[in-house]
Amino acid sequence: MTVSSIPYVSDDLLPEGTSTYSTATVAKGLGVSQTKVLQLLRDHHLIAVRRGGDMHVPRLFFGEVDGAFSVAKHLTGLLSVLRDGGFHDDEIMRWMFQPLDDLDGCPAELLHTDSAREVIRRAQSMAF
Numbered sequence: 001m002t003v004s005s006i007p008y009v010s011d012d013l014l015p016e017g018t019s020t021y022s023t024a025t026v027a028k029g030l031g032v033s034q035t036k037v038l039q040l041l042r043d044h045h046l047i048a049v050r051r052g053g054d055m056h057v058p059r060l061f062f063g064e065v066d067g068a069f070s071v072a073k074h075l076t077g078l079l080s081v082l083r084d085g086g087f088h089d090d091e092i093m094r095w096m097f098q099p100l101d102d103l104d105g106c107p108a109e110l111l112h113t114d115s116a117r118e119v120i121r122r123a124q125s126m127a128f
Contacts, residue, residue: 006038006041006042006048006055009047009048009049009050009089009090009093013049013090013093013094013097014049014058014093014097015097018058018059018060018097019058019059019060020049020051020056020057020058020059021056021057021058021059021062022054022055022056023037023038023041023048023054023055023056023057026046026057026062029062029069030069030070030071038055041055041057044079044080044083045071045076045079046061046071046075046076046079047061047079047089047092047093047096049093058096058097058108060072060108060109060111060112061075061108061111063111063112072111072112073111073116074111074116074117074119074120075111077120078107078111078119078120078123079092081120081123081124081127082095082123082126084127085123085124085126085127086127087126095107095123096108100119100122103115103118103119107119107122107123
């Protein structure tokens with residue numbers, strides 16, 4: 001499978017200044033091969049942008065579990081809910097970084113808080 005078959009969205013969908021990790025950095029952090037990270041992208045467990053010819057994943061999609069680098073706990077489920085609701089990758093990425101004023105942050109930030117389940121509930125309601 002070629003790199004072109006890996007889904008990604010345009011870099012301009014991320015707010016200016018959004019920090020990202022290269023797939024090589026993600027692989028090192030997760031302790032897997034870069035090929036495995038590309039497979040996570042193909043399998044829609046992660047979503048990426050293309051920057052300077054390389055794939056990059058927003059840093060907010062990661063955190064720590066028991067002191068180890070990890071994909072944010074609710075990210076994969078949230079991506080599945082949004083895709084099942086008919087959203088395309090570019091729409092998902094836009095929504096992930098769109099502020100939710102009443103929750104005081106954007107969904108990507110809120111994945112790391114007690115509001116993560118509310119973010120998923122809102123994603124589910126958008127499909128109907």
